[in-house]
Amino acid sequence: MSADPPGPPPRRGVAANAQLALLLEVTGTPKPGNVDRHHDYDDLRFEHFVAGGVGAFPGLKRAADGDRVGRAFERAVAGMSEQRAGNTQFGALLVLTPLVRAAADGDLSPAGATAVVDETTVTDAADFYRAFEHVDVAVDDPPEGLEPLDVRRGADAVPTLEARDLTLRDVMAESADVDGIAAEYVGGFERSFAAGARLRELDGPVPDRAARVFLELLADEPDTFVATQHDRKTAERTTERAAAALAGETDPATLADELVAEGVNPGTTADLTAAALFVALQEGLDV
């Protein structure tokens, strides 16, 4: 007749921390140009990110449980896309997946994450391409000669991947100079880890720290998603405006309203903020 003892609160698992990172990222405000607790775009609203974060969990859980990184990512994207707005956090899932695996393997460090990336295969690359079939992701035209590997081809690119024996790491290396997430893959997730440490160093509510770290990342390097959606000059100008906000010359809240109005969406910087939140949560950041 006796009930089991209730036991202690279950510590959040690795996949749950990744989900929480996604949700805290979109909660932090102002994150100029991005959907956040106080900003929506007309067709891309806060609740789409919430539903996307809920839907991504089974894919993240696969990464934590040892399924291959590409497959876990593709499943996370499939689940994320189960809401009306399409792509909410594709890039965040891409940068989170190897970090989740590294954490589950017990080595959430630049070396541990690099080891995960180095072990990816052609099959992971194929999964990555298939993930583009679930959502529209804004990307540039591929460089000359790489048209067969345009990500917009989705699964149609898989025979070329196989013929050229390209792993997920190889694919990332190809675009590391124009894509901030790919750069993380081949550079030991340097900015994710640095921003994660910064989150723990700051004071105050976690979403406020996330907004601060977002602004610091944006002021530090041009956002590659802005460069893709607009052009390099717009991305550089956005970084200058973020630096001005950081220096107190303009109000971050004003910059947020301006960038949303201009449709300038530093999405890669938001993705890195999610990665940083995950690292910090794993290292003990309390919410």
Add this chain to the structure above:
Amino acid sequence: MSADPPGPPPRRGVAANAQLALLLEVTGTPKPGNVDRHHDYDDLRFEHFVAGGVGAFPGLKRAADGDRVGRAFERAVAGMSEQRAGNTQFGALLVLTPLVRAAADGDLSPAGATAVVDETTVTDAADFYRAFEHVDVAVDDPPEGLEPLDVRRGADAVPTLEARDLTLRDVMAESADVDGIAAEYVGGFERSFAAGARLRELDGPVPDRAARVFLELLADEPDTFVATQHDRKTAERTTERAAAALAGETDPATLADELVAEGVNPGTTADLTAAALFVALQEGLDV
């Protein structure tokens, strides 16, 4: 070498819909007197609800997977409490747990949910009492003669439950006239289902519908949590103010600011809104 086919997006499961309901509930704004997308209390903020919703998932999953209702609830509360603010959505989890089980059993209806409640045992009642050990929940003093069953006694009340052979349904029946969640347990979850249907009938973004339904529920019946924290008169006056907001005589946003300032928190109405969101999501409401 070939990757598995990606397959269709995985439809959100029952537990994921319950988690999404918790998160959408706190997103809808204005929900006068409650934490929502645009309102915080000093020590109880939006991010605590987000972390609570993430942490509650394993308990909700237990309910969906067939663990007993009391145990699933107690585990959901344990996970919810893994953030600094303590109690965020205790009542929402209490009303959701039998609904999740009914949905998993394939009969999310007043009869199906009532069957789940009717099958609860003394062990479920013991789990319910143990859940109070994870968080502080504002409750009234028990009626005369029921002091041994004061929920604040937690596990210490279990021998009395066993001696009196009280099931979770019995415990709920005892407080149905002073607690809106307990009333749902013994009344076929009438308000939850009606509000769920209303959510599907309304137009517009789901959080806006949730805010509207919250106000309708509050205007319809005094909130029992307000009656507990303050008194019956305050609860009745709050219902009159909600009715005035609904009639367009006052702005719901103004009422929201006023109630937060007064510390009048219609938490039971928010809990019922979460239950309604779950019902609507299960019945096909798109986000």
